[in-house]
Amino acid sequence: MSGMKYPETLEDIIEALRRLPGVGRRTAERMALAMLKWRSDKLETLGELLQHLPQTVTFCPECGNLAQHGEKCLICQSPSRNSELLCVVEEFSQVVSIENSASFKGVYHVLGGKISPLDNRGAEDLRLDILMRRIGRGQIEEIILAMSPDVEGQATAIYIADLLQDKGLKISRLARGLPAGADLSYADAATIGAALEGRTQI
Template structure:
């Protein structure tokens, strides 16, 4: 037995969300129908609007419905000479939550992964090279994830930047604050020794 067509369609559609299977989708649909139709309406509206209107910032490639994202559009930060390269818009949020970086970003929206067909073109590296060639960039901080693909992407970009008189740095990898040495993996520990700083 199925529910009525509209309810069924809603349950099927909810399964497109990551981590949501048939049972969760059913629970979500019933919760909205029983308790909170207004929230369901606004979610439907927000989804439709975001899916059709949100594009990418023409300067840093993060999500925005404007031509430039708030950071690139700001007078103070949009002209910054320091660019931080990250893999996803969520990384921008994580760095902004700390509030210690005041430059601008460049969002790759992925990492180099030749087997999946993701090369320099898909990561918008031509646009990044334009930024570098403009002479308005003094430092490039590579904050891609500390994974094999993230490291490969960082090295590729570092090679690309060499011809442009730009300082290229990679964020430090080491023991996280609050972590216990005993439980840190050996690769991280090795990196923390290699990256040691004079006190």
């Protein structure tokens, strides 16, 4: 691609920013040039935050959601959440969309994927042992299986429903209404709210 060549360090920053989703060359250039005008303490703060990102942002040992410094996530720590109602999702991005829909007051369990033989991903790759341990503590009464409406998501939901069959729990799945093949991560708030509200027991 032709265009203005910047000094090497600036080019390196532009290239690094371009690796972010949704950022093209022009946007990366604008970001880098804006940073050039920042005061050095502001740049240092950003640099430090990024440098320590892998240690500071961790996964909740309880539910697998994003957390900080190895602690429980804010949802697991909150006394106002209903810990009898557990929503099982594939990825933490789905926690974000359900939270943004403001239609759920229970707690979550993030599996870290779904059963997908084509990608060599089986049940043993999901956080199911931790899920079973949580259920074993006896506080959970209802489990909502909020898997994607695709083949892998539904296979995962059936697998987990089988696993929980004799645990004396109410097990439900999201109402139909999510577009086929759609990822919960990209569904809008009203759709997520309706799918949760109209959940059906299995």
